[in-house]
Amino acid sequence: MKKYLLSALLLAAVNLVQAQLKEGAIVYERKIDVHRRMEDDQMKAMVPQFRTDKHELLFKDNETLYRNVQDEEAPDPFAGGGPGGPGGPQIMIRFGGPGDGGVIYRNYNNAKHTEQTELEEKSYIIDDTIKQLSWKLSEVTKTVLGHSCKKAIMRTERGSDVVAWYAEDIASPAGPETFGGLPGAVLAMDINNGEMIYTAVEIKPGPASKDLKEPVKGTHITRADFRKKMDDLFGPPDANGRIIRKN
Numbered sequence: 001m002k003k004y005l006l007s008a009l010l011l012a013a014v015n016l017v018q019a020q021l022k023e024g025a026i027v028y029e030r031k032i033d034v035h036r037r038m039e040d041d042q043m044k045a046m047v048p049q050f051r052t053d054k055h056e057l058l059f060k061d062n063e064t065l066y067r068n069v070q071d072e073e074a075p076d077p078f079a080g081g082g083p084g085g086p087g088g089p090q091i092m093i094r095f096g097g098p099g100d101g102g103v104i105y106r107n108y109n110n111a112k113h114t115e116q117t118e119l120e121e122k123s124y125i126i127d128d129t130i131k132q133l134s135w136k137l138s139e140v141t142k143t144v145l146g147h148s149c150k151k152a153i154m155r156t157e158r159g160s161d162v163v164a165w166y167a168e169d170i171a172s173p174a175g176p177e178t179f180g181g182l183p184g185a186v187l188a189m190d191i192n193n194g195e196m197i198y199t200a201v202e203i204k205p206g207p208a209s210k211d212l213k214e215p216v217k218g219t220h221i222t223r224a225d226f227r228k229k230m231d232d233l234f235g236p237p238d239a240n241g242r243i244i245r246k247n
Contacts, residue, residue, distance in 0.1 A: 020169050020170070020171040021169060021170045021171065021203075021205055021206070022060070022061065022171045022172070022206065023059060023060035023061070023172075023205075023206030023207060023208040024058075024059065024203065024204050024205045024206040024207075024208065025056055025057065025058050025059070025203075025204040025208070025209060026056070026057045026059070026170075026174070026185060026187070026200050026202070026203050026204075027054060027055070027056050027057075027069065027200065027201050027202040027203075027204070028054065028055045028056075028057065028176050028198045028199060028200055028201065029052060029053075029054055029198070029199050029201050030052065030053055030054070030055055030176070030196065030197070030198050031050055031051070031052045031196070031197045031199075032050065032051045032052075032195070032196050032197075033049060033050060033194055033195050033196070034047055034048070034049060034050065034051055035047075035049045036192070036194075036195045037195075053068065053069075054068075054069040054201070055067065055068055055069060055176060055198075056068075056069050057174055057175075057176065057185075058208055058209050058211060058212040059170075059172040059174040059185065059208065059212070060172075060206065060207075060208035060212055061172070062107065062108035062109045062172070062173065063105075063106070063107050063108070063109075063212060064104075064105070064106045064108075064172065064173075064174045064180070064212075065103055065104070065105050065106075065209075065211060065212045065213070066103065066104040066105075066106075066176065066177065067102070067103040067104075067211075068102070102115060102116055102117035102118065103115070103116050103215055104177065104178070105213070105214045105215055106130055106180065107214070108130060108173050108180075108181070111129050111130040112129065112130070112214075113128040113129055113130045113131075113178070114126070114127060114128070114214050114215060115128070116215035116217065116218055117218075117226075119226075119229060119230070119233070120233065122218075122219070123217050123218030123219065124218045124219050124220075124221050124226060125215060125216070125217075125218040125219065125220045125221065126221055126222070126223050126226050127220055127221075127222065128223055130180075130181070131178070132181065133154055133179070133180075133181050134154050134155075135152045135153070135154050135164070135181070135182060136152065136153050136154060137150065137151075137152050137182075137183075138150065138151045138152070138153070142165060142188075144165055144167070144187040144188050144199070144200055145187060145200055145201075145202075145203055147167040147169060147170065147187060147203075148167065148168075148169070149165035149166055149167045149184075149187055149188065150165065150166055150168065150184075151163065151164070151165055152164045152165075152166060152182055160191050160192050160195075161191070161192055161193065162179065162189065162190070162191050163189065163190045164179065164182065164186045164188070164189045165186065165187055165188040165189070166182040166183065166184040166185060166186045166187065167184045167185055167187050168183055168184040169184065170184050170185035170187075170203075171184070172184070172185045173185075174186065175189070176189060176198045186198075187199075187200040187203075188200060
């Protein structure tokens with residue numbers, strides 16, 4: 001009897017490994033409540049409350065590449081001139097990450113984190129390392145795109161509360177932006193109770209795209225120096241990560 005039970009357990013383990021998705025792509029919808037970072041009602045009236053865009057995460061083994069997905073049919077209401085019209089205030093909100101036109105490459109084998117982004121029509125490569133995140137795991141589950149996901153929570157160094165749902169049957173520590181390092185790919189994530197929400201809307205099984213490689217085009221720069229360039233160009237952001245300037 002014990003022999004049959006052991007055989008059944010080994011067969012189940014083999015089937016689980018075979019069923020795991022090890023490479024492919026995940027498409028996320030990111031929804032940001034822009035008004036949560038604004039205190040002035042007049043400013044809130046100038047911009048839509050929510051900004052929604054899509055991002056794609058390529059993954060294979062312990063490598064990932066995260067990039068924006070351009071939607072030609074849905075222009076960004078935050079792009080172009082300021083909400084106040086010509087001569088009106090220009091509002092820019094830093095949402096995090098390398099920007100809509102940038103990419104984030106991560107290699108979890110050697111903790112390498114590389115961002116490629118542009119500033120004033122010049123390409124930069126930000127060299128960094130993957131930071132260990134203090135996730136607290138639980139056995140609470142929910143289903144996302146047919147995948148059973150477990151809940152994990154953490155608080156960032158800046159005090160943001162993060163709730164992530166990861167799928168153990170997608171064998172990658174992948175996650176949106178700089179979030180990841182869990183025992184499976186993150187398929188949904190909520191930052192600060194609705195301020196920023198990521199939801200997987202499509203999963204494309206492998207083989208991984210040939211684009212999954214470390215970006216090399218651009219001038220290498222540290223994160224501190226890149227932030228200084230941003231501050232010199234736009235001015236430092238306020239406590240809500242917002243920059244307001246006039247033409």
